[in-house]
Amino acid sequence: MLRLKTIEKRLKRIVKKIQLYPTWQGCVILSVILLLSCATSVGAQDTLAEMSAASRELRVGLNTLWMVLASILVISMNAGFAMLETGFCRRKNAVNLLSKNLIVFGISTITFWAIGFGLMFGDGNNLFGMSGFFLAGADNSPAIGADYVGVYTSLSDINVPLAAKFLFQVAFAGTAATIISGAVAERIKFIDFIIFSIFLVAIAYPVVGHWIWGGGWLAEQGFEDFAGSTVVHSVGGWSALTGAWILGPRTGKYPPSGGIMPLPGHNLSLATLGCFILWIGWFGFNAGSTMEVSQDIAYIALTTNLAAAAGAISATIISWVLAGKPDLSLIINGILSGLVAITAGCAFVSYSDAIVIGAIAGILVVVAVYYFDSIKIDDPVGAVSVHLVNGIWGTIAVGLFASPIISGDSEIRGLFTTGNMSLLGTQLLGILAVGVFVVIYSSIIWLVLKALLGLRVSQEEEYLGLDIGEHGMEAYNGFLEVEE
Template sequence: MVKKTVKIIGIVNILLLWVVMPVFGQEQDTSQMLNSLRISIDTLWVLVAAFLVFFMNLGFAMVESGLCRAKNTVNILSKNFIVFAISSISFWALGWGLMFGNGSGFFGWDGLLFVTGADNSPAIGEAYQGAYAALNWTGVPLWAKFFFQLVFAGTAATIVSGAVAERIKFASFIAFSFILVAVMYPITGHWIWGGGWLQTLGMWDFAGSTVVHSVGGWAALAGVILLGPRMGKYNSEGSVRPIVGHNMSTVTLGGLVLWFGWFGFNPGSTMGVGDGSAIAHIAVTTNTAAATAVMGATFASWLREGKPELSMIINGALAGLVAITAPCAFVSVGSAAIIGFSAGILVVGAVSFFDQRKLDDPVGALSVHLVNGIFGTLAVGLFAEDGITGAATGNGLLLGGGFKLLISQLLGVISVGIFTFLIAFAVWFLIKQIIGLRVSRHEEIIGLDIGEHGAEAYAGFQIID
């Protein structure tokens, strides 16, 4: 009887082992599958957000072309189309490694052209870490990280296009855009996002008020100074002669496209869906700032001009979006409303400021991206709430945090501004000496469409410029 019982127990144990062992294996498989699923969902989110930011190229093209004259439409559309191709090549060839490669506090040097010495194809359920330690906080694969950052780099170059519109040579714009995305943008980006010295000192810029928008603005300012104003922009006594755009319908549609694309720009910068509450918070602060900025610009232009001007209303929305880009994850919704409303007022005053100084900016890019990029970066130092979405920023000045954070933000604004403006000025100057910057007087009069491209945007229609 005892022997029979022992025999039965032995058979049961064997059966249990036969059942349990695969379960342990299944637990391992399940864990790997869940990890793979998480990375896949994060990757999908990052790429969809990147696609939204890429779609913003259409918005910029429509805003810029509509705010300029019909005779320059083909040229403007050509610039806005080719700029992302240029950015894709230059960021892949050099910019990505300079910005995110392991290196010094000033620039990266590991991983240029993706020659990292590491396996660029991680196993299923794993994400690339490798030579770009500054982005190891996000677990998505290498190429997802690259593409998301690429669309941001392209945005910086697109900003320049609007400020130098209606008088720049097409070839000169191409040359400058390549250098901007290959060298200037990634070096200052490394300082803030790539583990560089400004990041170490405690500067915060969640989605790029400085990294993207101010850099594009400073580069544009240098070009505007060297190019000079468009013919007929200023009367003989120095007063401003408005040069109106030819299609406010496309400007309006472009403005809405940009507003929509910003929901990839800001919420997408989480680069993962692990914290849904943070993504939702960022989406709401982004939208709130845009909305209040529209109201601020409407009221300001109404008071200034006696009537609400549509171009100011649209640029107001863009100003609010630029201003909230740095602090969107670090401030409350109420603070976002204040930041946006202030940005809307600021953009109206900035347009007048640049006009009075004969800095001719056909689309208001300097007022939107440079001025409000600076303001948005400083707004972190004023309105930040420590840990509001998990980031340990410390409190801003207006919430009892003292001047520490504001000083770090100001240092970032000044250092990035000086570096970008001086290098951009030098690059523009060299291009001017080698191939020239500005089209001929005749080309500017007849329009860059015919002079530069030999085509018309509205062939067969008589449009009076």
């Protein structure tokens, strides 16, 4: 633009001089100037087109960089889950927990590439995708220069290459599968966990994801789940609940004489480290769901952090009141519960509402842990209380606290912020539909595995530890001499 204004000023000065000499020489000079000005204008237009293309390429590049960094943060959460679950369980099962948290992401990556991604985001109907399997479908994002019709219409407005879209989404798929590992820890066969993870990532997770993020029927109803309180955490939570229930409790956890036998974790330092890794990774989980570089990243990161902090404080207080001592394991789960609960609405709620959501989550997780113990659902790490209970709460919270001013969408209206109940009704419908589907699906898979392979290790293996029985090795060989 500066170049065009300069050219215009020079032309005006030359024309004024020519007006002083109205001769044939002046006419010739004017004709030459006009020809030159036309050529210059064309050149300027070409320059503007090149600048526009460069600007577009730069924006796509920045978006891609952000998506890859966010994907790495989410993938690093697998390390957090590994540390958390290993620390919360007994040392004789440490290798087993570490192995499950490693292999599950490898399984998730290949399974989601082959089946899950196409089922979740491929074009199809409002129940599931029917194209783009093995990542073979064409991308169709106009902003990155595609001039053809692709097969991932639900992702067409995300201005990054298809590889970046897949990398981010497979990180989420792996998280959903990892949630189950802790709830069925210390008594499930390794092969059963692997097979169930395949079926979860291949079918259950992507079908629910298609309903909500892939343009399916819940999306059409207006269901909102920004980063996955339902899609990721509730799906993993429902699967974990059915698995823990069908598998049964660990031997000795609930004695015939009554009461609850504590089976404490062997290393709360590892569990605390895992919590910090998950807390950091969650910034990629939530803020990365913008799918682009924007000012929303900072806002979402802050609401995420506020909810986690509030969850930590409320869980500390309520555990102190109920147990007489502040329980570190419940403080850890309070933080994670705040993170799970804010995941659905992190881009839609105010800072103060994020604190309320996180504080309620911290209370809910403590109450849920005690409740599941009272009905003899043995969950060694509290995965069901964290991910299912607070995945549900976070999804409901969107219907209560979402603000159209913050979200920038007039349709996202919470009951407490606008007095409108329609979004809350849609959220409850989605919770019910996802719960029914995942419970039925996962129960079938667990029961088939139980009938064909048997879910549990033998009593002897459980007593000696899955490290020896399933893997033939120990995590701390030579460090500890006394057997548990």
